[in-house]
Amino acid sequence: MAPTRAQARLGPEIHGDDQSPRAGVSDHCRKGRKRRRRNDRHRSTAKRVKVADQDASRKGRSEDGQPTGDRCLRSGDSKSDPIAFWAENNNWPEFFFDRNMDRLLARKKSVSSLGGRSRKRSQPSSAGSATPSYQEPREExxxxxxxxxxxxxxxxxxSYMHDSDLxxxxxxxxxxKKLLSSEQHPPRDSSFSDSLFSRTCQSVVDRNKTRINRDITPEVVPSAEKLAxxxxxxLACLIESTNEGWSNSVPLTDPRPQPDYSVGFRREAFSNNQLEKMAPMIGNWIAGDQSKIMATYLIYFPFLSCEVKCGSTSLDEADRQNAHTATLAVRGVVELFLAVKRGREVDRRILAFSVxxxxxxxxxYGHYADLKDGDEKYYRHTIRTFDFTELDGKEKFTSYRFVKNxxxxxxxxxxxxxxxxxxxxxxxPNPEVASLQGSDLEGYSLSQSPSSSEKGNDQEDATPYTLFTGTGPAKKQRRRRGRGEGRGPLI
Known part of the structure; x- marks a missing residue:
């Protein structure tokens, strides 16, 4: 039989004895559809590549897609919409990586170094003997x-326990000179009054530190909160701590400071706008993130520390403790001023005091930083050293007057x-820093924070429970895996 006109167009390959014309036409149609779809994809891909090349050349990109010059740094939208900038350039704006600011950013607490100990303490054999460090004797x-x-x-x-060259x-x-000479009224009902001074001094000889803290320290270092x-x-903007570990600070060495008394600024002293600007430096302060501008989770920019010793314990030990503590206090202010390019204002300027x-x-002592040659170093200046019991107590109110000034x-x-x-x-707007909004505080518990939940009973770097006790850990929201989950941004 002679082939039909349609069969003739399809070619001789479908005329085999074992193939019908209908099967050949159907098979050819399928191949044709696949070929058309493949060609459509090629044309679509070529069109996208052409458009992308045009956009890249218009935006200052090279052929391999990398930004050329500093176009990405000059983007006017980088600060107003950094997410769009990332989607457009496949990297974050340069201002996210301001090196002066990076030095001030809060740090997450390191759990890895404590994980071994926390796991050991969670076992029944050692759980009963584990003692939180905030309950350990201060001397240890x-x-x-x-x-x-x-x-x-x-x-x-x-950090140096002496003056710099300059x-x-x-x-x-x-x-x-002004702080030493400005007059202040002596405290009311003072144990250092003329009638009680001699008896008070005799009663604390060879007594323990707790007794000296009770009878002598208030006469030497007045309480800022009591004065307020x-x-x-x-002085209402001030807040103090007594024997509280500086768990929210970034220490120079171990152990972290725990002064007998310290003073700084309370959170409420700053406006909401200022707190928002400081948020990357503070981090999640309730969870225990460490910051260069905080001491405890209540104290910002500390500026005064006091250490007390008794009996044969050397005051040199107290000086070493204060040197560490005051260095952290000075460092926070210095880093802040370096971040806003005003370092010269704090160069060799006393920014903290210790007793x-x-x-x-x-x-x-007064503590300061020397920024010579752009390398900040921290020093201590001796203001006065004296015995307040000599000359019938002539200098008994010198320290009180100085601290109050x-x-x-x-x-x-x-x-x-x-x-x-x-x-x-x-x-x-650092994408790595999650701001702690007011809504996040609802139902929040310290037991949810890494500083407690991942350390078990080990509280070496955590301030004792005082305020934030919630209703229990929040339930995790169930994640639904939808179509396209895990895919990157479509650029």
Missing amino acids: KSARYRDVRYKEELRDNK GISDQSKELI HRGAHR SHNHSQVRL VYEVWMPDHFAMICSAINQLSHY
Whole structure:
């Protein structure tokens, strides 16, 4: 039989004895559809490549898709919409990686170094004997400071227990004279009154540290909060701690500071706008993130620390503790001013104070940074050392007067200076930093934080439970795996 016209167009391959014309036509149609779809895909891909090349050339990209020049740094939308910038350039804007700001960013607590201990303590055999470090005797945690070689460890971290070659600035020299000479009224109902002074001093000889803290420390270092409660309203922005570990700070060495008394600014002292700008530096402060501008989770920018010793314990140990503590206090302010390019304002300027005392002797120090050659180093300036029991107590209120002047004369200007630097910070939308919004606090418990849930009973780096006790851990939301989950952004 002669082939039909359609069969003739299809070619001779379908005329075999074992193939019908209908089967050949159907098979050919399928092949034709596949060929058309393949060609459509090629044309679509070629069109997309052409459009992408046009966009790349228009945006300043090279042929391999990488940005050329500094176009991505000049993008006007990078700050207003960094997500769109990332989708457009496949990298984050340069301002996300401001090196001056990176030094100030909060740090997550390291759990890996404590994981082994926490797992061991979670076992039944050791759970009963595990003691949280905040309940351990203070002397055990200060053992490292007793070693005179700790001074060299501080030196390795650019902290020196003496003056720099240039010393403090002229402005700070005038400040010290003012703080020592400005008059202050002696405290009411003081144990250092003329009728009680001699008896008070005799009663604490050879007594323990707790007794000296109770009877002597309030006469040497007045309480900022008590002064505020009694009418010094300008001090309402201050908050103090007593024997609380600086768990939210980034220490120079181990162990982290735990001063007998310290003072800084409370969170409520700053405006909401300032807190938003500081958010990347603070991190998740409830969960225990470590920050260079915090001491405890309540204290921002600390500026005063006090260490107390008793009996035969050397005041040199207290000096070493204070050197570590005050270095952290100075570092926070210095890093802030470097971030806003105002480092010259804090160069060799006293930014923190410390007091070391026992039952009869007092040492007053000022702490500062020397930014010579762009390398910040931290130093200590001796203000006064004296025995307040000599000469019938002639110097008994010297330390009290000095510290109160720090609160009332020096602190307001210091706080205003810090606020001016914070106001210069731009909002820093670092994608790695999750802001802790008010809604997140609802139902939040310290037991949910890495500092407790992953450490078990080990609380070496956690401030004791005081405020934030929630209703229990929140339930995890069930994730639904949808179509396209796990795919990257479509560019």
